[in-house]
Amino acid sequence: MRSPFAYTPRPKPLQLASPAAAVTYLGALVAVAFLYSNPFVLLAVGIAVVLAGRLAGAWMAVRAALWMGLTLALLIVVVNALVVSRGTTVWARLGEWPVFGQVDVTAEALAAGAVLGLRAAVVMVAFAVYSACVDPDRVLRALRPLAGRSALTATLVSRLVPVAAADAARLRDAARLRGPGAAPVGKAPLARRLLAGSLDRAVDVAATLELRGYSLQSTHPAVAVTRFGAMRAKKRYGPVGGRRRSRYDRRFYATGVLVLAVAIAGKALGANSFSEYPTTEIGSGAATLAVAAIVAFSGLAPLRRSPRRTIARTPRAASTSTPAGVRS
Amino acid sequence: MPGPRAAVAIALLFSALAAVGCGLGPGNEVEGVDLTVTRDYGTVPMLHHQVGDVTESDTVMRALERNADVSTRYGGGFVQSIDGLEAEESVDRSLDWFFYVNGVESTVGAADYPLHGGESIWWDYRDWSAAMRMPAVVGAWPQPFLGGYEGKARPVGVECMGGGAACGEVDARLEDAGVAVPSRPPDDSIRVLVGPWSRVRTDPAAGQIERGPQASGVFADFRPDGAAYRLVGLNESGEDTVELGPGAGLVAATRRFEDPPVWVVTGGTEAAVRAAAQLLDASSLRDHYAVAVDGKQETALPVR
Numbered sequence: 001m002r003s004p005f006a007y008t009p010r011p012k013p014l015q016l017a018s019p020a021a022a023v024t025y026l027g028a029l030v031a032v033a034f035l036y037s038n039p040f041v042l043l044a045v046g047i048a049v050v051l052a053g054r055l056a057g058a059w060m061a062v063r064a065a066l067w068m069g070l071t072l073a074l075l076i077v078v079v080n081a082l083v084v085s086r087g088t089t090v091w092a093r094l095g096e097w098p099v100f101g102q103v104d105v106t107a108e109a110l111a112a113g114a115v116l117g118l119r120a121a122v123v124m125v126a127f128a129v130y131s132a133c134v135d136p137d138r139v140l141r142a143l144r145p146l147a148g149r150s151a152l153t154a155t156l157v158s159r160l161v162p163v164a165a166a167d168a169a170r171l172r173d174a175a176r177l178r179g180p181g182a183a184p185v186g187k188a189p190l191a192r193r194l195l196a197g198s199l200d201r202a203v204d205v206a207a208t209l210e211l212r213g214y215s216l217q218s219t220h221p222a223v224a225v226t227r228f229g230a231m232r233a234k235k236r237y238g239p240v241g242g243r244r245r246s247r248y249d250r251r252f253y254a255t256g257v258l259v260l261a262v263a264i265a266g267k268a269l270g271a272n273s274f275s276e277y278p279t280t281e282i283g284s285g286a287a288t289l290a291v292a293a294i295v296a297f298s299g300l301a302p303l304r305r306s307p308r309r310t311i312a313r314t315p316r317a318a319s320t321s322t323p324a325g326v327r328s
Numbered sequence: 329m330p331g332p333r334a335a336v337a338i339a340l341l342f343s344a345l346a347a348v349g350c351g352l353g354p355g356n357e358v359e360g361v362d363l364t365v366t367r368d369y370g371t372v373p374m375l376h377h378q379v380g381d382v383t384e385s386d387t388v389m390r391a392l393e394r395n396a397d398v399s400t401r402y403g404g405g406f407v408q409s410i411d412g413l414e415a416e417e418s419v420d421r422s423l424d425w426f427f428y429v430n431g432v433e434s435t436v437g438a439a440d441y442p443l444h445g446g447e448s449i450w451w452d453y454r455d456w457s458a459a460m461r462m463p464a465v466v467g468a469w470p471q472p473f474l475g476g477y478e479g480k481a482r483p484v485g486v487e488c489m490g491g492g493a494a495c496g497e498v499d500a501r502l503e504d505a506g507v508a509v510p511s512r513p514p515d516d517s518i519r520v521l522v523g524p525w526s527r528v529r530t531d532p533a534a535g536q537i538e539r540g541p542q543a544s545g546v547f548a549d550f551r552p553d554g555a556a557y558r559l560v561g562l563n564e565s566g567e568d569t570v571e572l573g574p575g576a577g578l579v580a581a582t583r584r585f586e587d588p589p590v591w592v593v594t595g596g597t598e599a600a601v602r603a604a605a606q607l608l609d610a611s612s613l614r615d616h617y618a619v620a621v622d623g624k625q626e627t628a629l630p631v632r
Contacts, residue, residue: 086404086439088394090354090385095345101440104385277404278393 003162003169004060005131012133013248014056014302019139021249024256025301026052026130032263032295033122037115038274039282041266044292046122049129051299058132065128066121073117080113081105086277112276131158152214156205163201168194255301259294266291355384358445363395365410367453369564369630370467370615374411388427388449389438405437413453421455428452431468431581432477432589433461433545446475450615458566462545462617463583464590469613470505472518472589482588485513489523489531492598497605498522520591524601525550525557525578528594533584537592541566546580546618547630550596557596561620561631569631572622577604580618580629 009015014022026049033045053062082100087108094103136155143151171193175185209215266272271291273283345351361382365375377395392398392410401408407425408415415424427438428450434441448468476482484507488495498520502509513519521528528534529550536544541562550557553574561570574596583589593608595601603621613619618629 084404086389086400088390090383092352093350093355093385095350102442277400278390278398 003165004064005128005165006162007132007135007158008058009135010057010133012056012302013246013251013304014052014129014133015135017246017248017252019134019142021246021252021256022130022134023139025252025259025298026126026134026256028256028259028263029295029298030123030126031260033119033126035263035267036272036291037119037276038272038288038292039115039118040284040288040292041263041271041295042115042118042122044296046118046125047296048299049122049126051296052302053125053129053132055300055302055304056129056133058129061128061132062125065125069121069124070117072124073114073121076117076120077110077113080116081109084109084112087280088278108277108280111280115274115276131162152209160198160201160205164194164198167197251301255298259298262291262294354386358382358384358386358443361391361443361446362448363391363451364449364615365392365396365451366615367413368632369454369617369628370450370452371628371632373615374413382443382445384442384444386443387439388429388434388441388443391443391449392438392451405439407438407451410451410453415453420457422457423453423455425451425453426456426462428465428468430471430475430477431465432472432583433463433465434478435586442479444479447471448475455564458564459541459545459547462541464545464581465617466579466581466591466613466619467615467617469608469610470502470507473502473507474505476518477589483513483517484509484520485517486520486522487531489521489527490598491522491524491593491601491605494593494598494601494605495522497602498593498608501605501608516588518588518591520593522593522601522605524598525559525594525596526555528592529557531590533582533587533590534592534594536582536584537580541630544580544582546582548578548580548618548620553596559596559600559620559622561627561629563632564630570627572620572627575600575603576620576622577601577607578618578620579604579607579613 014025017025029045029048029052033042036042036045050062050066053059082094082097082103082105085102085104085106087106089107090104091107091110092105094105097103136158139158140151140155143154168190171190175182175190266287269287270283270285271287273281273285273288275281359382360378360380363375363377363379364373366373375396379391379395381394382391389398389400389404389407392407396410397412398407399409399414400406407427410425417423427434429441429447431448431450448471450465450467471477472482473484484502486495486498486502486509491498499509502520510517519533521531521534529538537546537548538550540549541547547562547564547566549560549562549568551560556574558574559572559576559578560568561572563569577593577595577600579591579593581589581591593601593604595604600621603623607613607619607621607626612626616628620627620629
């Protein structure tokens with residue numbers, strides 16, 4: 001079973017763009033989510049990442065991340081409401097609790113928790129879109145000259161986490177397939193089995209990496225000085241010093257920079273107006289709405305223009321039942 | 329569909345929750361509270377408000393936040409600023425917001441101090457470099473004798489320690505304020521010690537005054553003057569400022585550890601004690617930490 005977060009190559013702008021462009025674009029949206037607490041702007045970031053994922057064909061990843069993110073958001077709302085008794089609008093009094101003391105559920109604590117939860121959900125969806133749309137091998141290739149080991153670690157994690165998720169799903173299926181008469185399998189045995197499998201796989205991966213020479217010092221393409229060495233490095237790592245540019249790169253770079261610039265300028269102009277306590281005040285001024293609108297529209301960046309169609313205007317085609325439009 | 333057992337369990341759960349004080353909404357309205365905000369040991373008034381819409385879920389912090397512009401720190405437990413006046417700390421001085429409920433310093437934060445109605449809440453912005461802990465003040469008279477402290481009404485005991493006529497004066501003023509004074513007060517009562525300092529100083533709680541403001545929270549000192557004692561008023565740095573003399577009386581409050589607060593109505597002489605007893609009214613004590621009187625001259629302490 002394939003994880004919905006696993007990278008799937010598709011002929012879509014976000015997948016075709018270079019990793020740096022895609023990371024700039026998605027990273028800008030994540031940065032806005034951390035820069036702002038205003039719910040309108042956070043909602044706009046959410047719309048943008050969902051739209052981006054949808055247009056990039058990663059709807060399964062977006063849906064799964066939304067489900068997980070909203071569950072986490074709900075948990076954050078509940079915990080915040082129980083732990084924080086600040087705010088002046090008391091909705092419920094839950095009495096004296098052993099660890100928390102007097103627990104009063106206030107509207108302000110719920111709103112503050114909702115904002116924290118919304119931020120967590122938005123960031124999760126953004127990472128889901130990244131995971132499903134950005135090729136980890138290309139990320140590794142792009143980062144190798146800068147930090148080879150870190151890039152390798154990051155790529156392995158981004159590969160192995162979906163694999164572990166798929167393993168978990170397979171184990172659950174296997175447990176279910178034992179039939180209704182079988183004793184139920186607890187989460188702990190499943191987690192133990194999953195951990196053991198992951199460790200086995202980690203050993204295999206480590207052995208493979210060693211066999212392929214990842215432990216050697218002189219793996220950097222820059223040290224391949226001989227012609228033969230350069231050719232070998234090129235074959236192994238791709239063109240040395242060259243980047244395969246995509247025609248969509250400029251669009252994603254521009255959108256990322258624009259979103260970040262607008263967010264920073266908006267923050268300076270007071271667009272992040274939001275106060276949780278003692279009473280919730282949500283700013284909805286022109287600056288806030290403008291930032292929210294621009295951020296939400298940035299979700300259209302992965303939109304692919306439809307190829308131009310030319311109508312074959314031959315008298316015969318027009319008069320017969322042949323399809324009128326023919327791809328040029 | 330939940331069965332009858334589940335319905336009974338749910339009903340029992342809700343009953344238990346209701347029994348331990350749980351419920352929807354802010355709860356029932358209770359008596360209003362008196363909210364005062366001052367700075368510099370009560371000398372500069374900033375806000376005085378009768379807060380009417382108090383409910384049983386209200387805390388000192390909520391009452392303040394509803395009536396002033398407040399910013400907090402440490403997760404909302406401590407007040408950083410009220411109406412823009414911020415706490416600050418420098419090499420020379422440390423200024424912060426402190427609050428008293430019924431004239432008693434709280435041992436918990438304002439957000440954790442529940443209101444029961446009728447309390448007198450006093451927020452003061454002051455320099456605490458000379459004395460951080462000032463456990464009790466007289467500025468909420470006739471509290472805490474009427475409403476108690478920390479949410480519980482407490483009995484009041486007047487201990488006459490050679491105060492003579494002043495003891496009767498104190499009894500009368502308490503009764504005028506609506507305070508019942510039992511003839512044999514229990515151990516946990518708020519005590520009022522009435523008498524000359526030579527006698528009152530033998531009480532462990534009152535004796536803290538001789539150890540300075542750091543120990544007692546009272547910016548006054550009695551110095552031996554032959555067989556008598558003369559009263560000295562201190563400024564907020566704890567330095568001698570006003571020589572009030574043996575004829576001066578003092579009304580102050582202090583507290584030893586977690587014992588109930590102790591008020592002292594004292595002076596160098598019996599006449600001074602009587603003069604001090606006559607200070608026991610709201611007009612003389614209101615928003616003061618302690619008050620000294622020399623003849624007709626009343627001096628709020630610490631001296632500024």
